[in-house]
Amino acid sequence: MDALLLSRIQFGANISFHILFPTITIALGWLLLYLKLRYNASKDDKWMAVYRFWVKVFALSFAMGVVSGITMSFQFGTNWPGFMETVGNIAGPLLAYEVLTAFFLEAVFLGIMLFGFSRVPGWLHTLATLLVAVGTTLSAFWILVLNSWMHTPVGFEMRDGVAHATDWWAIVFNPSMPYRLTHMLLASGLTVAFLVAGLSAFRWLLKDRSDGVRVALRTGVTLAAVLIPVQIYVGDLHGLNTLEYQPQKVAAMEGNWQTGSHVPLLLFALPDEEARENRFEVGIPSGASLILTHRADGVVPGLDDFVAEDGTALHPPVAPVFWAFRIMVGTGLAMLVVSWVATWLVWRRNGFARFNPWLARGLVAMSFAGWLATLAGWYTTEIGRQPWLVQGVLATADAVGDVSAGMVASTLAMYLTAYALLTAAYVGVLFYLARRATKQQEPSPTPPKAGAVTHAAPAE
Amino acid sequence: MALFDDPAVWLPIVFALLMGLSILIYVVLDGFDLGVGVLFPFADADERDRMVASIGPFWDANETWLVLAIGLLLVAFPAAHGTILTALYLPVALLLIGLILRGVAFEFRAKAPASHKPLWNVAFFVGSLMASLTQGFMLGLYIMGLEYTAETIAFALLTSVCLTAGYAFIGACWLILKTEGRLQARAVVWAKRGLAGVVAGIAAVSLASPLVSPRIFDKWFSVPEVLLLAPLPLVSAGLVVLLFVSLRHLPDDGERWSWIPFVTATVLFALAFAGLAYSFYPYVVPERMTIYEAASAPESLFIIFVGTCFVLPAIIGYTVLSYTVFRGKARELRYD
Numbered sequence: 001m002d003a004l005l006l007s008r009i010q011f012g013a014n015i016s017f018h019i020l021f022p023t024i025t026i027a028l029g030w031l032l033l034y035l036k037l038r039y040n041a042s043k044d045d046k047w048m049a050v051y052r053f054w055v056k057v058f059a060l061s062f063a064m065g066v067v068s069g070i071t072m073s074f075q076f077g078t079n080w081p082g083f084m085e086t087v088g089n090i091a092g093p094l095l096a097y098e099v100l101t102a103f104f105l106e107a108v109f110l111g112i113m114l115f116g117f118s119r120v121p122g123w124l125h126t127l128a129t130l131l132v133a134v135g136t137t138l139s140a141f142w143i144l145v146l147n148s149w150m151h152t153p154v155g156f157e158m159r160d161g162v163a164h165a166t167d168w169w170a171i172v173f174n175p176s177m178p179y180r181l182t183h184m185l186l187a188s189g190l191t192v193a194f195l196v197a198g199l200s201a202f203r204w205l206l207k208d209r210s211d212g213v214r215v216a217l218r219t220g221v222t223l224a225a226v227l228i229p230v231q232i233y234v235g236d237l238h239g240l241n242t243l244e245y246q247p248q249k250v251a252a253m254e255g256n257w258q259t260g261s262h263v264p265l266l267l268f269a270l271p272d273e274e275a276r277e278n279r280f281e282v283g284i285p286s287g288a289s290l291i292l293t294h295r296a297d298g299v300v301p302g303l304d305d306f307v308a309e310d311g312t313a314l315h316p317p318v319a320p321v322f323w324a325f326r327i328m329v330g331t332g333l334a335m336l337v338v339s340w341v342a343t344w345l346v347w348r349r350n351g352f353a354r355f356n357p358w359l360a361r362g363l364v365a366m367s368f369a370g371w372l373a374t375l376a377g378w379y380t381t382e383i384g385r386q387p388w389l390v391q392g393v394l395a396t397a398d399a400v401g402d403v404s405a406g407m408v409a410s411t412l413a414m415y416l417t418a419y420a421l422l423t424a425a426y427v428g429v430l431f432y433l434a435r436r437a438t439k440q441q442e443p444s445p446t447p448p449k450a451g452a453v454t455h456a457a458p459a460e
Numbered sequence: 461m462a463l464f465d466d467p468a469v470w471l472p473i474v475f476a477l478l479m480g481l482s483i484l485i486y487v488v489l490d491g492f493d494l495g496v497g498v499l500f501p502f503a504d505a506d507e508r509d510r511m512v513a514s515i516g517p518f519w520d521a522n523e524t525w526l527v528l529a530i531g532l533l534l535v536a537f538p539a540a541h542g543t544i545l546t547a548l549y550l551p552v553a554l555l556l557i558g559l560i561l562r563g564v565a566f567e568f569r570a571k572a573p574a575s576h577k578p579l580w581n582v583a584f585f586v587g588s589l590m591a592s593l594t595q596g597f598m599l600g601l602y603i604m605g606l607e608y609t610a611e612t613i614a615f616a617l618l619t620s621v622c623l624t625a626g627y628a629f630i631g632a633c634w635l636i637l638k639t640e641g642r643l644q645a646r647a648v649v650w651a652k653r654g655l656a657g658v659v660a661g662i663a664a665v666s667l668a669s670p671l672v673s674p675r676i677f678d679k680w681f682s683v684p685e686v687l688l689l690a691p692l693p694l695v696s697a698g699l700v701v702l703l704f705v706s707l708r709h710l711p712d713d714g715e716r717w718s719w720i721p722f723v724t725a726t727v728l729f730a731l732a733f734a735g736l737a738y739s740f741y742p743y744v745v746p747e748r749m750t751i752y753e754a755a756s757a758p759e760s761l762f763i764i765f766v767g768t769c770f771v772l773p774a775i776i777g778y779t780v781l782s783y784t785v786f787r788g789k790a791r792e793l794r795y796d
Contacts, residue, residue, distance in 0.1 A: 052795055055795055056571060056795070059567055060564075060567045060568070060571055062520070063520070063563050063564055063566060063567045064563075064564055064567075066520055066523065066524075066563060067523075067559055067560040067563035067564060068560065069527070070523065070526065070527055070556060070559055070560075071556045071560065073527055073530050073531060073534065074530060074545060074552055074556060076534055076541070077530075077533075077534060077541045077542050077544070077545030077546070078545045078546060078548075078549050078552055078553070081538075081541070081542025081543075081545070081546060082542075084534055084535075084538035084541055084542065085538050085539060085542060088534070088535065088538035088756055088760075089756050089757045089759075089760040090760070091535075092534065092535030092536070092538065092756055092760055092764065093535065093760055093763045093764045093767075095531055095534065095535055096531055096532070096535045096764045096767070096768075097764075097767055099524070099527055099528050099531045100528075100767055100768060100771040100772070100775070101767075101771055103524045103527055103528075104521060104524050104528075104775045104778075104779070105775075105778070107520040107521035107523075107524045108520075108521045108775075108778050108779055108781075108782045109778070109782075110520055111516070111517030111518060111520065111521065111782050111785075111786065112517070112781075112782060112785055114516075114517070114793075114795060115516060115517045115786070115793050115794065115795070116517070116785055116786075117794075117795065118794070119785055119786070120785055162757075164757055164759070164760075165757075165759065165760060165763075168763065401542065401546045402546060403546055403549050407549055407550065410550075411549070411550070411553040414553065414557055415553075415557070418557055418560060418561070422560070422564060425564075425568060425572070428572075429568060429571050429572050432571075432572065432573055433571060
């Protein structure tokens, strides 16, 4: 493999590993604020019990996000110097604003939020929780502004091969930004909802019937049930926006080779780029036309329109985009079914006590469904941007650094090993924490009284 | 003032100053918490928990200064960013693995099953050591003009050991300030040993940089510069003496001296850094690229500058708040 492909795999591996953790902390920050406010309002210890459990998950996830994020900031220079050299005048200020407005805010107030409960007044602790949530969201905002600009670049002009900003308002509010940002924030909400529901269902299966687990399970599945239809709607809007600005990506998502009307919605196919056709197609007639244009005879762009005269493809590799898109949509539909059934079951009278064990197992299995859908979604949009790094402005191949393939291969192997071990350790520790929290409930045979759960909860 | 007439002149200077400030703050702040990690093997189990407790609320924000420094290099001097980081490709990768290991070990050692704790303690130490050594290695290679020859690598290995000793030293000074009893007494011993490494490191860099570059030699040893700059080494020497004396009086009753080593060490680090910065200005890539050649377009820098003017005071404000909330001797880290 050449240095270009290895560098791409390395960047992909780094950012895939990184995004797992912000996807959790963005929404979990707001969930913690919600729990803290419910506790402030009711003084009911069950809210604090849930808060104490999830704040540990937050601390661990945040640390994973910080250290993997530092890796990202170095990758630009070590592997992709052409990126900043060409579009640095635009990417630079956006990244700088992310560091200045978000990173310090969240890192500093995280210390107070985690360890300051008994050291600062209650209002300051709540404020710290709020500012951490604001920080994670601001960070998502700036990085998604930059990412969206790479898909739909506007507000700049090229001078001597270097992009210069002409309209910052247009750059920040570039055409795909509102859709991508909303889609990602909802993805974070869903990831957390399923994680909370999954670990609570895990504790339910361990016979933990405490109030804390009850409200956590209910909060998790209800949040999921509310967010998933919104996400499907926003995802559709995002797709229509992509159709307008990056039709070649939509053609790859649909696996559609020839532009035309009555394009089927493919449920299964093996796209073959050599032959420029699909094998083993199974589809719903006119489905893609209906979804994308809301008319059965609507015209859907085809991949064959994006081929240079010498035969080189100007569209992304088809199979990965096609399949990543299907994994995302499939996971989303599974989320819809499971969360609605679970919400209905848990809100019945006495619904927690007689919750369905099979559905509980299903929720445990889907604890990290949000990760799967988020990664699949990002692969769809980022592989779908190829061969461009910045759509129409900078080709990926032109930005790669002058580092030997062997060097990149050795660091890639190092990162992959570290990431595999750490992901396994992270998932293992989450279930271990759930198991231990349940064990700590057991010694008291009577239902925990108010105050009983507030005893020693050291930072572990 | 003529200087401020042309944004293409003053903006690169401002950003070089900001970047230098971030690196200095990083070296002091993450220096002490990396140093605490480097000292881990010398402590017993209880002391380790207390050592982690002394840096727990701070390390995240401390590392953010590295992100800011590298971010400023990235956004203000994009051309230099690529040149420097591709030249330092492998040490950077090892630094990142080290930072990842220690950052997560911090959390895992407290949250994973107790039987795994020794393993995460090792990861915390190894990660801290890797990060310190690679930073020192990169410093040495940078001083040598980012060339890989037998001599430059040997020098970089020397600076990597010295910077690690320096971090362990400032880490020990931090522990003198934040702990008490037996751990504080041990920290004094660690600080005394680390001080030798600090002195050796500063001496090595001070001798090597003018010898490598005639330009740097002239900047220091022509008249009248040599007279104007004389206070820098003299004050540094005075600080080393002060450190030596204060460490002999520690641990003391009543904690009158315990803040002196950390504050003195910080000033010493700042002076050493100022000397380096003076040597290399106006180059951002030694002898190859000046800050003016590497700078982004003035209009982009200006956008960042405006934001920085508003945000940096806020950052400093809430950083001070955090250090105030967690002032005094480190207590057990608790979420309640």
